[in-house]
Amino acid sequence: RNREWLSETTLYQAAIRARPNNGKMLHNLATETAKQGDYALAEELMLMATKAEPLYITGFSDLGLILQRQGKVREAEEAYRSAIKLINRGLNGDSFVGIMAKDVNAYTRLAVLLKTNSSHLHEAYSLCQTAFEKAPTNAKVVRETGDVLRRLKQFGKAREVLLRAVQLDPKNAFGHFYMGQTLTDVGDSAQAE
Numbered sequence: 001r002n003r004e005w006l007s008e009t010t011l012y013q014a015a016i017r018a019r020p021n022n023g024k025m026l027h028n029l030a031t032e033t034a035k036q037g038d039y040a041l042a043e044e045l046m047l048m049a050t051k052a053e054p055l056y057i058t059g060f061s062d063l064g065l066i067l068q069r070q071g072k073v074r075e076a077e078e079a080y081r082s083a084i085k086l087i088n089r090g091l092n093g094d095s096f097v098g099i100m101a102k103d104v105n106a107y108t109r110l111a112v113l114l115k116t117n118s119s120h121l122h123e124a125y126s127l128c129q130t131a132f133e134k135a136p137t138n139a140k141v142v143r144e145t146g147d148v149l150r151r152l153k154q155f156g157k158a159r160e161v162l163l164r165a166v167q168l169d170p171k172n173a174f175g176h177f178y179m180g181q182t183l184t185d186v187g188d189s190a191q192a193e
Contacts (some may be wrong), residue, residue, distance in 0.1 A: 023048075026045050026046070026052060027053075030045035031062060033045060034066050043066050046063040057106065058103060060079050061105050061106040080109055084110065104134045104141060107134075107141075108128065108138075108140055110127055111128045111131070112124075139165055142162075143165035146164075150182045153185075155185055158178075162182055163179065166179060
């Protein structure tokens with residue numbers, strides 16, 4: 001049994017051998033597999049996890065991320081939307097395990113996917129607003145909200161939100177980068193540096 005504890009991967013594999021339909025262990029193994037760069041296998045494992053636990057919000061959100069990293073944009077969008085539907089179902093009173101703070105990742109990840117297409121910026125902003133309401137101190141949520149506002153050319157709001165993002169996570173380069181882009185967009189290149 002000691003070999004099962006050698007790594008997280010071997011531990012999850014042992015747990016799955018004991019209970020093949022353990023969605024959380026399949027999810028964990030998929031996450032570890034993705035970290036190792038095997039996205040095809042990670043996708044297969046995450047699909048098994050979501051099939052074993054069809055109400056597992058994080059499973060659908062992480063499936064979206066794995067699909068997105070493989071360039072499967074449409075499938076990633078569908079996975080994120082599935083996670084959001086589950087969140088909304090839970091918020092409307094259906095019974096299931098509950099919503100965790102990290103479940104807002106589905107909103108943010110879908111917003112990040114959509115913000116690159118200017119025709120989807122308003123939907124991306126709506127997703128960011130929803131995530132912001134649920135997790136106002138989540139630096140990534142705040143940062144992405146600021147970037148979407150910048151892309152919508154709402155520079156004053158973008159600057160305010162991005163300043164908050166930088167305060168929440170001063171070491172994150174993206175917050176500073178987005179702030180620099182915003183300042184450059186408004187012609188304040190001296191402060192952007």
